[in-house]
Amino acid sequence: LSREGRMQTNKFVSSDGPVHAVRVFDFAMTISDMNNLVDLTARSKDSQGRAYSAGVSNNGVYERQAAVKRDDTSERGNIQIKHGKYEVLDVFYGTPHSRSGCLYSVSTITVDGSMKLTFNPASPIVSEETNAEYADAFVDLLEKVVASSSSSPAGNFLSNLNISEGSLSLVAAACGAVGIAIHAGAWSEFFTNLSVMKDNVADPKDFWDAVNFWIFFAVGHPLLQPILWISDVLHGSPGPMVLDLVPASFLMANILFIGLTAFSKEFRNALNVAALSAFLTYVGAGLDGQAGLGDFNLQLNDSYQGQVVKGCPAYEDVRQPSMNDFDLDKYQGKWYEQKFHDWTQFKEVYDTTLDIKLTPDRLGWIDDFGVKGPAPDSAKLSWDKSPVANGAHYFLFGRVDANDPPGILREKGFGVEFPDYIVDVKKDPTTGEYTEAIQFQCLERGGVRVFEGINFMSRNPVMTEEELTAMHQRAKAAGMYPYGAAPEQMHTVARRGVDEPQIDNNWQQMWHAIGVDRLLELLTESIEDGGR
Numbered sequence: 001l002s003r004e005g006r007m008q009t010n011k012f013v014s015s016d017g018p019v020h021a022v023r024v025f026d027f028a029m030t031i032s033d034m035n036n037l038v039d040l041t042a043r044s045k046d047s048q049g050r051a052y053s054a055g056v057s058n059n060g061v062y063e064r065q066a067a068v069k070r071d072d073t074s075e076r077g078n079i080q081i082k083h084g085k086y087e088v089l090d091v092f093y094g095t096p097h098s099r100s101g102c103l104y105s106v107s108t109i110t111v112d113g114s115m116k117l118t119f120n121p122a123s124p125i126v127s128e129e130t131n132a133e134y135a136d137a138f139v140d141l142l143e144k145v146v147a148s149s150s151s152s153p154a155g156n157f158l159s160n161l162n163i164s165e166g167s168l169s170l171v172a173a174a175c176g177a178v179g180i181a182i183h184a185g186a187w188s189e190f191f192t193n194l195s196v197m198k199d200n201v202a203d204p205k206d207f208w209d210a211v212n213f214w215i216f217f218a219v220g221h222p223l224l225q226p227i228l229w230i231s232d233v234l235h236g237s238p239g240p241m242v243l244d245l246v247p248a249s250f251l252m253a254n255i256l257f258i259g260l261t262a263f264s265k266e267f268r269n270a271l272n273v274a275a276l277s278a279f280l281t282y283v284g285a286g287l288d289g290q291a292g293l294g295d296f297n298l299q300l301n302d303s304y305q306g307q308v309v310k311g312c313p314a315y316e317d318v319r320q321p322s323m324n325d326f327d328l329d330k331y332q333g334k335w336y337e338q339k340f341h342d343w344t345q346f347k348e349v350y351d352t353t354l355d356i357k358l359t360p361d362r363l364g365w366i367d368d369f370g371v372k373g374p375a376p377d378s379a380k381l382s383w384d385k386s387p388v389a390n391g392a393h394y395f396l397f398g399r400v401d402a403n404d405p406p407g408i409l410r411e412k413g414f415g416v417e418f419p420d421y422i423v424d425v426k427k428d429p430t431t432g433e434y435t436e437a438i439q440f441q442c443l444e445r446g447g448v449r450v451f452e453g454i455n456f457m458s459r460n461p462v463m464t465e466e467e468l469t470a471m472h473q474r475a476k477a478a479g480m481y482p483y484g485a486a487p488e489q490m491h492t493v494a495r496r497g498v499d500e501p502q503i504d505n506n507w508q509q510m511w512h513a514i515g516v517d518r519l520l521e522l523l524t525e526s527i528e529d530g531g532r
Contacts (some may be wrong), residue, residue, distance in 0.1 A: 053228040059109040091411040120488040168270030176277020193300035200446030210445045231382035294491025295347040304482040312442035318478045320424040326406040335457040341484035342453035349373035350494035367396040375494040385507035386426030418443040
């Protein structure tokens with residue numbers, strides 16, 4: 001029985017049962033009108049005045065409780081500690097043992113801001129000496145809890161700096177307000193376009209699918225930035241290494257930061273406000289076209305050279321003569337992405353490839369999208385420590401619609417489907433194989449362009465500046481500059497040497513030891529199988 005009791009008690013404590021129990025009890029004390037309940041049970045013949053018994057009985061704050069209604073009064077007021085020249089200084093009460101299996105019983109009530117404790121154990125099982133030791137230990141524990149919560153090291157630290165309460169949060173909020181105000185015009189334009197889209201889309205599901213697609217990547221980009229920054233701080237921290245992986249100075253800094261966050265409400269609130277402000281400012285920069293036109297140009301119906309470009313073009317408006325007699329079978333195989341204008345991609349990755357193949361029934365297609373990251377220039381100190389430094393894959397799926405002209409693939413992902421235009425291909429003059437290609441994806445809802453993606457691809461991993469310039473000229477001839485194909489609007493994909501060996505260091509060995517590479521393989525296989 002004792003072992004079972006111990007097991008159940010440990011389970012109760014480990015599941016935060018005491019914390020929730022105290023909260024429930026506090027709530028119950030607030031609404032149950034305990035004084036009146038005690039008065040009624042004291043009069044009850046069934047309970048004989050002993051219905052309220054517990055291990056620790058906390059009757060709350062004396063002055064906050066309603067007094068028993070007297071016959072000569074119409075309303076019940078709160079209990080008062082002062083009555084004329086008399087004042088209640090102490091209240092002590094005990095709880096009976098006749099209906100309780102509690103060995104040590106503690107009863108408490110708070111009077112005029114002071115907690116009054118009564119210790120009445122089951123006697124003579126518990127001696128007076130033992131009860132005194134228990135009472136001293138109980139009070140000592142309460143004092144330590146109060147001291148740790150009211151005067152934390154972090155709180156004292158901020159107080160010593162003469163930082164007034166709420167000032168850090170106000171500073172963070174002010175900086176955030178400035179950041180949002182800088183991009184206020186872009187936010188206004190975004191919500192105006194969003195309202196137009198909502199009014200023009202008949203099916204609410206279509207509207208929300210497109211909005212959620214936008215939100216997913218609008219959130220993903222700013223979340224990646226602090227991860228990369230922390231990674232570089234980690235691997236740039238000085239001092240001896242722990243397990244030959246993490247600098248001791250970084251661990252100590254983390255302990256201090258976690259302690260400050262845990263013990264200082266002021267710092268924690270300011271940190272939350274600052275994080276939200278930074279997030280909204282970063283997204284605002286994306287709406288304003290100031291956070292990288294290649295991978296984070298978020299505005300709906302965005303503009304080009306001061307002119308707003310609405311909606312998506314028809315395939316015929318951008319299709320080039322090189323697409324005459326287009327052969328989808330020749331389009332299959334591995335492509336190296338050279339440049340992109342596409343907020344579903346991240347400028348922080350490198351060595352991006354697309355391996356396209358048709359399904360056996362030729363009614364669908366699969367794009368094995370390979371990336372490595374982060375790129376050396378994006379995280380100079382930590383890029384080779386990443387679990388995907390040697391590559392990772394995810395799959396895009398689509399269908400081939402018999403009603404579409406050759407050169408259009410239907411791409412589906414993240415709850416939406418949109419056309420993937422193959423705008424232009426360059427052919428090998430000898431074999432006729434496709435050596436270069438320009439893709440253009442565009443998602444429109446209610447006359448509002450939500451997303452555009454442009455990819456410059458080649459069968460060779462490296463292209464010359466002359467070859468890339470020629471691709472831009474072909475994209476310009478296709479009328480794609482207003483949609484993001486101009487040189488200043490596209491991001492160039494970073495590449496390591498083709499013959500460079502796989503990265504091997506302590507971090508890569510750790511990722512391998514804990515099975516991250518195998519997990520990525522299983523995830524890739526699972527996604528591929530699910531998309532077939």
